[in-house]
Amino acid sequence: MQPEAHTSYAAAFAPPLLDPDGDVPAAVTGPNGKSAVKRYDVYRNNVTVSLIEALAAIYPAVQRLTGPDFFRAMARFHIRETPPTSPLLFDYGRDFPGFIARYEHARSLPWLADVARIERAWLDAYHAADHPPLSPTALAAVAPDRLANLVFTVHPATRVVRSSFAAVTIFAANRIGESSDRIDASTPEDALITRPEFDVVVQRLPPGGAVFLTCLMSGCTLAEAAAAATEASQDFELATNIAGLIEAGAFTSLRPGDQK
CATH class of the missing domain: 3.90.930 (Outer Surface Protein A; domain 3)
Known part of the structure; x- marks a missing residue:
């Protein structure tokens, strides 16, 4: 595959990964040129799960405060709103505290976003x-x-x-x-x-x-x-x-x- 074609394929392949309702890119096909919807959906799910787990590793206190189910649902919405821009997973989730502050279902925990800010600062200090x-x-x-x-x-x-x-x-x-x-x-x-x-x-x-x-x-x-x-x-x-x-x-x- 030529570099230009590879770049074009990646540009088509990546965006729908974090959109559960997005169409599978036409360029993604299985053997003999058949549709690869199921294969793509598996990959799409794996990407989302990996990002949720990355957020859980960065914000363990937040997850303990909300419970795993609430945290995973909240993280999933954040992932759809803010896709990663870096290949480094530990660098992901910088906008998560701000998202928590806006997240309607977290309003009963008004201090949760600040706890998340401390956890983010903890990780940044660790890697400083x-x-x-x-x-x-x-x-x-x-x-x-x-x-x-x-x-x-x-x-x-x-x-x-x-x-x-x-x-x-x-x-x-x-x-x-x-x-x-x-x-x-x-x-x-x-x-x-x-x-x-x-x-x-x-x-x-x-x-x-x-x-x-x-x-x-x-x-x-x-x-x-x-x-x-x-x-x-x-x-x-x-x-x-x-x-x-x-x-x-x-x-x-x-x-x-x-x-x-």
């Missing part, structure tokens, strides 16, 4: 580039009068997920198989996700911590980030937050910022 985390002693070596102007380099695995619900607690309980029935889901929680070495870390950020870290991630100085966090939360504590982030491995280095 390796880099030695900032030493806890590095900050102590900086002269006090230069602390305010420090700029932190964020670890490639570091992510922040903000939620109006107790998404971090619900995520943690359902990743290890515990019940989340007694969790007060209405309590807002923000998540830090990173991977300083081999294991992904997911933990709740203290008051103002999400604003503080987000500012540092955008290149703000320590003083600028602290000011933004204090404005966002009167309970923000600079020492607690910066120590916790360094201990978690959220940064790789620090440097003086540009003088203004």
Whole structure:
């Protein structure tokens, strides 16, 4: 088969795979040129099942919260709406949290999409580039009068997920198989996700911590980030937050910022 013909065949073969009501491409035939509807339908089913299983592997806490049957039905609708664009299965499902937020039948679980966002961030952190985390002693070596102007380099695995619900607690309980029935889901929680070495870390950020870290991630100085966090939360504590982030491995280095 010539390259042009192969490309044309693939272009005709692929689109109906995720459309259960789509017609079998005319170019797909069996022996002696006979129709290959049944063979194509088997392949179509296998593709859908593989993508559902990929989503289940990426979002195990979401599946535990909804139950397998609900999850598979929800995943099937997502697959039809958002076909994969990458040959890497672990890269699939980035739009799944947003789909969950819009999914009518998941409205009784308003925190489910945020749990999914944490799970997606967990996987991205797992596959992020390796880099030695900032030493806890590095900050102590900086002269006090230069602390305010420090700029932190964020670890490639570091992510922040903000939620109006107790998404971090619900995520943690359902990743290890515990019940989340007694969790007060209405309590807002923000998540830090990173991977300083081999294991992904997911933990709740203290008051103002999400604003503080987000500012540092955008290149703000320590003083600028602290000011933004204090404005966002009167309970923000600079020492607690910066120590916790360094201990978690959220940064790789620090440097003086540009003088203004």
